[in-house]
Amino acid sequence: MKNPCATKGCNPCAVKGCNPCAAAGKCAAKPNPCAAKRVTRPVGYQPYEGNPCALVAMGKKLFNDTSLSSNGLACSTCHNNGAGYNATFADAYPHSVAMARDVFGMGTVHLDEMVQICMVRPMATEPLPWDGEQLAALTAYMAKVQTELAANPCALKGGE
Numbered sequence: 001m002k003n004p005c006a007t008k009g010c011n012p013c014a015v016k017g018c019n020p021c022a023a024a025g026k027c028a029a030k031p032n033p034c035a036a037k038r039v040t041r042p043v044g045y046q047p048y049e050g051n052p053c054a055l056v057a058m059g060k061k062l063f064n065d066t067s068l069s070s071n072g073l074a075c076s077t078c079h080n081n082g083a084g085y086n087a088t089f090a091d092a093y094p095h096s097v098a099m100a101r102d103v104f105g106m107g108t109v110h111l112d113e114m115v116q117i118c119m120v121r122p123m124a125t126e127p128l129p130w131d132g133e134q135l136a137a138l139t140a141y142m143a144k145v146q147t148e149l150a151a152n153p154c155a156l157k158g159g160e
Helices: 052-063 098-104 111-120 133-150
Strands: none
Touching: 052 133, 098 111, 111 133
16 A cells, blocks of 8 residues: 655755755755854844734745745745645644754754745855844745644655
């Protein structure tokens, strides 16, 4: 019997060549706690507030936007149809995330910090402005994706 939770397709962030998300191997960076400052919520942080539905819609567009990166990646390059998430993605934030821990030396992260980590690490660009609409939109969209994937454990294994 075929496993309904089996990974389908391929993960462009985990195939031949360098994996920008890797915590080990020839492409991996050493943990850099100093780099964590770029992706850690600033003191007194107040996120952008806007219409929640509009933010989710904008976040969905940004999730597929390669112009956010310096290397042609979009969030959807690694996370298309539920791919590229560990099972812990379903856990409430803040929680431990392997890339945040292994690359940035961060024990636990909030969802908006994880968005920033992905901007800096795999997408090789500057973090988004902390008080900006784009960060709020991507965070809102990712919260929606998280809820949807948590409701479908097979999806967190790359299935549909």
